[in-house]
Amino acid sequence: MNLLKIAATTAFGLTATASFAETEITFWHAMGGQLGETVNQVAKDFNASQDEYKITPVFKGSYEETLTAGIAAFRAGEQPNIIQVFDAGAATVIGAAGAVIPVEDLLEQNKLDFDINDYIAGVRYFYADADGKMIGMPFNSSTPILYYNQDALDAAGVTAPKTWEEFAETTGPALKEAGYIPLSQSHLPWIFTENFFSRHNLQFASNDNGYTGLDTQIMVNHPAIRAHFQALTDWKEAGLFEWYGTGWSDNQDPFESGQVAMWLGSSGSFGGIQDRVDFNFSATMLPYWEAVTTEPTQTFIGGAALFAMSGHDEAENAAAAAFFDFLASADTQVMWHKETGYVPITTAAYELAAEQGHYEEFPAAEVGIQQLSLPGGDFTRGYRMGFYVQIRDVMNREYGRILTGEATVDEAFEIIETEANDLLSRFARTQG
Amino acid sequence: MKRAAFGQIGFPILLLIPQLVIIAIFFYWPAGYAIQSSFYLQDPFGFGSTYVGMDNYTRLTTSRTYLSSFWFTVIFTTLVTFFSLAIALLLAVKADKVIRGAKTYRTLLMWVYAIAPPVAGLMGVMLFDQSRGNITQLLASFGYDYRLGVNYWDTAAAMITVSIWKQIPVNFIFFLSGLQAIPRSVREAALIDNASGSSRFWDITFPLLAPTGFFLLIINITYALFDTFGIVDTIVKGEPGNNPMTLVYRVFVDGFRGGDLGGSSAQSVVLMVLVLILTVVQFRFLERRIHYT
Incomplete structure (x- = not known):
């Protein structure tokens, strides 16, 4: 500082x-x-x-x-x-x-x-x-991508997963067997929410993701993302995924120290990792759910x-x-x-x-x-929502509650939807 | 007592003006502005605003998260105030008895006071760190999986511990000087009357320390409510997530970080009223039981 x-x-x-x-x-x-x-x-x-x-x-x-x-x-x-x-x-x-x-x-x-x-x-x-x-x-x-420890993947005899199905069935269990925590990530709202919607070309908010009007409603309570968070909790239970809190570096550090084999972070993290780690690493695109789409789209x-x-x-x-x-x-x-x-x-x-x-x-x-540069879709250009910093805070809080077992996935998403919509309507009124 | 010797009203007012101006500019003006903006929803840049009446207040009463911050603040303040006073008192009583090396001992105890709250918070973060923290490792050796930033109460424990630790030296200094102000003759008289150390403390020393204790109680409650901001901020690393927040930190998160000026003004006004009530209660009910010599 x-x-x-x-x-x-x-x-x-x-x-x-x-x-x-x-x-x-x-x-x-x-x-x-x-x-x-x-x-x-x-x-x-x-x-x-x-x-x-x-x-x-x-x-x-x-x-x-x-x-x-x-x-x-x-x-x-x-x-x-x-x-x-x-x-x-x-x-x-x-x-x-x-x-x-x-x-x-x-x-x-x-x-x-x-x-x-x-x-x-x-x-x-x-x-x-x-x-x-x-x-x-x-x-x-920057955009969220999947970094992986090449040495860890070699030890487990797997390659980086393209889809979440592949992670759940092959990559995750093999890495766990090899003595690694298979996966961590650093920003749940950004990586597993905003870009989750973009990667699967799902609508994130009304009014064309919020670009065309102020009376926007968030559409975050979608079955696909609920299923994703359910999978995350199951993976965490099974030792395939670990969550180290809301802080960015708390989740990145275990990857750099070699405990975690794969980490979802920013493409902008590349320079820092390059400087600090002593194992072979590389990166690949953000995995997607084949069950949701077979034609994954670009992230924003x-x-x-x-x-x-x-x-x-x-x-x-x-x-x-x-x-x-x-x-x-x-x-x-x-x-x-x-x-x-x-x-x-x-x-x-x-x-x-x-x-x-x-x-x-x-x-x-x-x-x-x-x-x-992947093909885009109707909902891949981004999002525009007011008081979004607070909406992210709500997401972080509720996701934390899901992952510490304080709330179920359904409860948490209902709360996020209600509180986010309340914030959006408040923001609309500030512009009046 | 002789009445003040000012011939006319003008001169004393002139003398008061600098102080009054400072209070007006730094307290009444912002407080008035906070009350005004708590009835509006306004664009952060100041272009648009809508009058919303009591909306910003009624919203707080129904907000699950605001209420949970409220209860957390009550627990936090109670624990921090109680333990920082109790530990400091114990240390002061013991230090009062030390004769050899008393100065060194006291200086060591006061040292912590020189540490800025964010630095104290940072030290806490290091001690309680998930993978490298000494305290985390200590707890792990007892079989407890301590997770700062993940588990709500684990984070709360770190905030409370660091806040208590940071406040002990101030209380210690005041208690020690309070103890030393008790006349030797009173203590000696007590020693002749009663041989038991603990009853001498509770019957004689403690009541005589009450004015100091009362002053410290107010100081400590204010500290726990407001001055722990830096500690809370460093421990949650600016990303509250699912971790506990004190009411003051929440004002910052919603207002400064989130840009919701109306909502956070309403929260400030609520805090202002709470502090006002607390002060009245303290002076009316607690002070009556205390005898100043």
Whole structure:
């Protein structure tokens, strides 16, 4: 934490010496640790690439803290030029028409090229409005994938499962036999709920997953997902799956220490795992239930997007636009992709990374993009629901109750449905 | 007693103004704002809002999770207050008797006070960690599978233990100085009258310590209700999930994290009223039984 603050202040100190002719803009983000260093590098590269604009990245804490700080600053008229907002906060910032300038408009006003079709399919519409206009530019885009310990799979004589049926019948029992805990995961709402619906092309919420209206009802109480959570509890009982609480790293650590053989995490976790583990690992796509679909669809992106906040003068908006343009360029995207493991957002960047032989060296780095580029369906572009941070909290709570035996699957899903719909109707009223 | 020697009303008011301004700006203004926004549902960015009357309040009375946080807070506050006072009192009584190396002993006991709540929480997280924690390993040797962050009461136990540990030094300092303020003559008289150590403590020392104890009781309840925020936050790692939450932490989770300003304002107002009631009860009923010398 302290190191980051030092990094942020150093970055700030550097800009203080900038010449007066430059337009200075600020960029609030939630990328800590190694990721924060990379963000600073991107900003430095941008500042070095031209001499009209100067961007200052500022680390504001977690995703939630960054959004909260942005909201408070906006209300005080002190908002940054660019802010990073995570997937679950998208509805809050996009719902508040007037808080942000759509990135598509911003680029066009400043005569910079923009074509939404340059972006990878799974990335394109998550942060767009109902008409498909891109509001926020996807920045650190990730998607849930299955990491596996190759040594463990070899010891058990199995390969990574494609479907959950395969996991339950073959992979899981064999890994358990070999002395491993077969599976853990790090984010139940994201991996086993939102992307569960996307992977099976099931409708997640009314109003086209919430994109076309405010009076949205969540459709989470679906037999397929109830069956999935029933399977999870059975697996946990049988020693095929373990849950280490709601914290992300509590579930990732046992995989890195070699106790757990397979772990569902973010495609953006690649860089960190690469640095830390001493066993052979790779990754594959998120498994699906053959009983639900035989044609699994793409997942949608998690992570966060960058939004240009309104209330700044034209020169500063032009600077923000130039930064977005720089960010979407293939070179920047490839650098970001290689350093962090987040997926490149444009097809051009993907091709460039492939050309440079990145995926021959690290096949696991390509899994996320492949999964995002799978055929889509009616319900795979994303979701847009207000107070979604609280809805995720409700899910986390109830899933925890299921997995500790305090609630049955049916009870828990009924509670999630009721409380989520109550929150959605409250959010609709905040917009009135 | 002589009346104050101010000739006119203007000067004393002038002297009071800085204090009044601070109270108005940092207490009355935000409190008034919280009361106002508790009747609205508003867009976090401040664009739209809808008047909803008492909705934000009635919702709390029917919310299963709010009520469970409420009861958890009651249990949490009771345990933290009781144990941090009791342990500190025991340590103070024992420290009072130590003659050789008294200073070192006292300094060691006060040390913990210098630790910031989030740091204390972090130490708790490390001690109670699922795989590496020392306490977890100790409990495992007794055959108990301790799971911080997974099991509701296991997480609660860590929060309570760390909160008690963090508060003991403050109580210790006050109890010790309270004990040392008891006149030697009273103790010696008691020693002549009654040889039993425990009845001397309960009949003489404890009542004489009552003003200190009463002050500490209020301080400790406030601590358990509000100042444990940092500890709760580090132990749940910002992701409450199925873990227990205190009412103050819930205000933060719903309001700041979740963006529901109206709902969390209503929760703040409820807390404000609770604290008000508590204070009145304490001063009216408890203070009567205490004799200040």
